[in-house]
Amino acid sequence: MAKYKTKGLDCWGRAKELRMKYYQDYMEAHKRGALRWEGGAWTFDAVPQALEGEVHALTEEPYGASVGANPELQVRYQEAAEGKWGCARDLCAYMRSYWGSIVLNEFAFGGEWPKADFIFQNHICCSHAKWLQVADELEGGDIPFFCFDVGAGAYDKIGERQINYVVEQLYDGIEFLERVTGRKVSDEKLIQNVYNTYDSACYWAKACELNQAIPAPLDEKTMFSLYVLGTLEKSNTDIAHFYKNELYPETKDRVANKIAAVADEQCRVLGDTQPPWGFLRIFRYLEKYGVVSIASLYTFSLIGWWKIDGKGKIVPYPTLEEQGITIKDRDHALRLLAEGELKGKLMWAPFYGAKYKNDIVTKIAKQWKCDAAIIHLNRGCEGTAQHQMEMKIALQNMKLPVMTFEGNMADEREFDEGRTTRLIDLFVTENLGLKKVAD
Amino acid sequence: MIFAGIDVGGKNVHVVIAKNGTILAKVGGPAGINKAEAAEQLYEEALKRAGLKRGDVTRVVATGSSGSRVAFANGVIPDAAADARGVIKLIPSARTIIDVGGEEGRAIKISPEGKVLDFAINERCAAGTGTFVDTMARALEVPVEEMAKLSLKSTRSIPMNAQCAVFGESEVVSLIHQKTLKHDIARAVHDAIAGRIGSVARIVGLEKDVVMIGGVAKNAGFVESLKGAIGMDVKVPDDPDFVSALGAATAAATGVLEEKVKAKVVEKEKIEEGKA
Numbered sequence: 001m002a003k004y005k006t007k008g009l010d011c012w013g014r015a016k017e018l019r020m021k022y023y024q025d026y027m028e029a030h031k032r033g034a035l036r037w038e039g040g041a042w043t044f045d046a047v048p049q050a051l052e053g054e055v056h057a058l059t060e061e062p063y064g065a066s067v068g069a070n071p072e073l074q075v076r077y078q079e080a081a082e083g084k085w086g087c088a089r090d091l092c093a094y095m096r097s098y099w100g101s102i103v104l105n106e107f108a109f110g111g112e113w114p115k116a117d118f119i120f121q122n123h124i125c126c127s128h129a130k131w132l133q134v135a136d137e138l139e140g141g142d143i144p145f146f147c148f149d150v151g152a153g154a155y156d157k158i159g160e161r162q163i164n165y166v167v168e169q170l171y172d173g174i175e176f177l178e179r180v181t182g183r184k185v186s187d188e189k190l191i192q193n194v195y196n197t198y199d200s201a202c203y204w205a206k207a208c209e210l211n212q213a214i215p216a217p218l219d220e221k222t223m224f225s226l227y228v229l230g231t232l233e234k235s236n237t238d239i240a241h242f243y244k245n246e247l248y249p250e251t252k253d254r255v256a257n258k259i260a261a262v263a264d265e266q267c268r269v270l271g272d273t274q275p276p277w278g279f280l281r282i283f284r285y286l287e288k289y290g291v292v293s294i295a296s297l298y299t300f301s302l303i304g305w306w307k308i309d310g311k312g313k314i315v316p317y318p319t320l321e322e323q324g325i326t327i328k329d330r331d332h333a334l335r336l337l338a339e340g341e342l343k344g345k346l347m348w349a350p351f352y353g354a355k356y357k358n359d360i361v362t363k364i365a366k367q368w369k370c371d372a373a374i375i376h377l378n379r380g381c382e383g384t385a386q387h388q389m390e391m392k393i394a395l396q397n398m399k400l401p402v403m404t405f406e407g408n409m410a411d412e413r414e415f416d417e418g419r420t421t422r423l424i425d426l427f428v429t430e431n432l433g434l435k436k437v438a439d
Numbered sequence: 440m441i442f443a444g445i446d447v448g449g450k451n452v453h454v455v456i457a458k459n460g461t462i463l464a465k466v467g468g469p470a471g472i473n474k475a476e477a478a479e480q481l482y483e484e485a486l487k488r489a490g491l492k493r494g495d496v497t498r499v500v501a502t503g504s505s506g507s508r509v510a511f512a513n514g515v516i517p518d519a520a521a522d523a524r525g526v527i528k529l530i531p532s533a534r535t536i537i538d539v540g541g542e543e544g545r546a547i548k549i550s551p552e553g554k555v556l557d558f559a560i561n562e563r564c565a566a567g568t569g570t571f572v573d574t575m576a577r578a579l580e581v582p583v584e585e586m587a588k589l590s591l592k593s594t595r596s597i598p599m600n601a602q603c604a605v606f607g608e609s610e611v612v613s614l615i616h617q618k619t620l621k622h623d624i625a626r627a628v629h630d631a632i633a634g635r636i637g638s639v640a641r642i643v644g645l646e647k648d649v650v651m652i653g654g655v656a657k658n659a660g661f662v663e664s665l666k667g668a669i670g671m672d673v674k675v676p677d678d679p680d681f682v683s684a685l686g687a688a689t690a691a692a693t694g695v696l697e698e699k700v701k702a703k704v705v706e707k708e709k710i711e712e713g714k715a
Contacts, residue, residue, distance in 0.1 A: 396557070422504070425517050426520060427558075430554065
């Protein structure tokens with residue numbers, strides 16, 4: 001008999017619908033006289049989405065992940081990129097898929113590659129700095145391009161100077177947008193977009209926080225399909241509504257009624273970085289042992305905003321409502337946007353050193369009551385895979401058993417499923433002392 | 440009672456049959472493409488050498504990358520677990536195991552009881568495995584069995600790439616064209632893999648006694664290089680390539696099996712009771 005009650009999420013279908021609509025809208029944008037832009041998942045979409053009229057974005061990383069979920073497609077796109085450019089296989093796997101898609105003039109969701117009207121990007125890593133420059137070259141070299149820098153320091157170093165640094169660039173960005181599109185940036189839209197961004201980021205964090213409950217109401221494999229909406233367009237009203245009014249209340253209800261993500265939860269595991277997207281079934285394999293991945297800095301903070309409170313605990317970043325803030329004008333909106341992103345997105349911290357990642361991850365392991373850690377040594381993304389071996393040592397110093405396995409988030413040529421499941425068998429039976437609960 | 444352990448690796452199969460801790464037979468051979476068939480044949484050969492029939496063996500446990508292909512096994516244990524059980528039986532003071540086989544190199548930290556505490560694997564790369572030595576031996580045009588003797592003659596250290604077996608091979612060819620002596624190249628090959636394996640071992644932490652097993656442990660030249668790379672003495676048991684199979688046999692004897700083993704044994708006993 002199963003240990004806990006379980007059932008699927010009621011809001012699951014809605015999440016899928018929102019995601020498909022996003023890609024459909026991007027493909028069909030020009031038919032409706034709407035604008036299309038390319039950028040990153042962390043590109044402060046509230047700003048370009050504040051342009052008058054209809055505007056749709058294509059964010060790079062989720063597109064790369066979507067391709068990554070199809071091993072055959074990812075290899076074809078990557079080989080196209082490697083063949084065209086001779087680009088090295090140790091470059092970001094998402095980026096290679098994206099370039100290959102353009103080279104083949106294919107859009108993974110159907111039809112030809114939909115060319116963007118402008119590019120609005122921030123430099124979160126060296127790959128992002130070049131990604132869309134190269135994409136523009138592949139698309140003819142005539143797409144207006146704007147980028148801004150966000151290397152302002154880790155969350156504990158953000159003050160007025162750092163916020164000003166980013167906000168001043170955003171003003172440049174607005175000037176760029178108006179010049180290249182011939183449209184105005186609406187303050188009313190911008191303000192609403194910033195409210196939506198806060199709701200998306202903070203309510204996702206609140207939903208993740210609920211995973212501290214035993215049994216966990218959500219498992220990481222499911223969470224991948226839920227956080228993705230925030231990587232598409234945090235500033236979108238429907239997406240913000242989804243997090244605030246659908247996912248979060250439903251997750252609270254699951255905790256209140258002890259509804260588990262996995263009925264036989266007997267071991268809670270901390271993960272790290274993107275998973276091998278084409279092989280998410282390894283999470284289901286873990287569940288045969290009652291092992292559930294329930295927490296990771298990556299899943300929590302890719303879109304979620306957090307803070308370290310006065311007691312040294314990681315807690316969700318406060319919404320604007322909770323802070324008692326009403327946005328007054330454009331400048332206020334931009335400052336709040338920059339502040340939230342720079343202070344709240346803990347995922348930026350590892351770029352500033354292992355000390356930050358170790359501190360955050362060990363806190364997560366403790367607060368989310370993790371029994372072990374399984375770390376994907378992800379060759380596809382150097383950014384999220386930074387400091388993983390230091391992190392392993394830090395977790396082992398907490399007496400947490402830790403396993404690593406090599407792979408690539410979106411290049412199936414670098415992942416060996418058979419070997420990985422054998423490593424899982426070894427780790428789970430020997431280090432964790434568990435037996436299978438299901439076949 | 441008699442127990443058997445079968446280690447089905449990437450290149451070779453090893454079988455150990457034991458009774459009351461004494462080894463009755465040890466047989467090894469190439470795994471080939473049809474590993475299940477190779478395991479079957481070598482098991483039969485081991486039984487013949489021990490003067491036994493299948494029914495005389497109480498339990499068979501398989502291990503190795505293709506251990507699950509052994510249809511007649513009563514259970515399967517992970518290879519690192521088999522390594523741990525086998526090594527601790529032979530060298531009770533062992534605390535770190537380095538196993539370098541045909542297709543994988545791994546380091547395992549074990550407890551005094553032979554439990555796996557931590558492990559690290561040289562994944563998806565031939566450059567830290569026996570395959571690297573085979574490839575370089577071919578490039579040098581010497582039998583792989585000669586590599587140890589050759590490298591032990593060398594008094595010179597030449598840095599060499601061990602990031603990739605393909606690049607390593609082309610580097611060997613370059614060294615040959617530069618008229619570098621074969622024994623120096625052989626040592627460079629061993630030093631290169633040892634450096635790589637040493638790095639893997641440092642992930643789990645090196646605690647003495649360090650024991651090396653697997654096919655590459657038979658290569659005395661490599662073992663010397665490994666000692667240099669980790670700065671510690673390395674013990675190598677006799678027949679190091681059979682240790683994992685011995686560990687599997689030990690696991691069979693101590694009843695560390697999967698659930699299906701227990702069910703099969705219970706069923707077999709019921710049938711025997713019925714016959715009696």
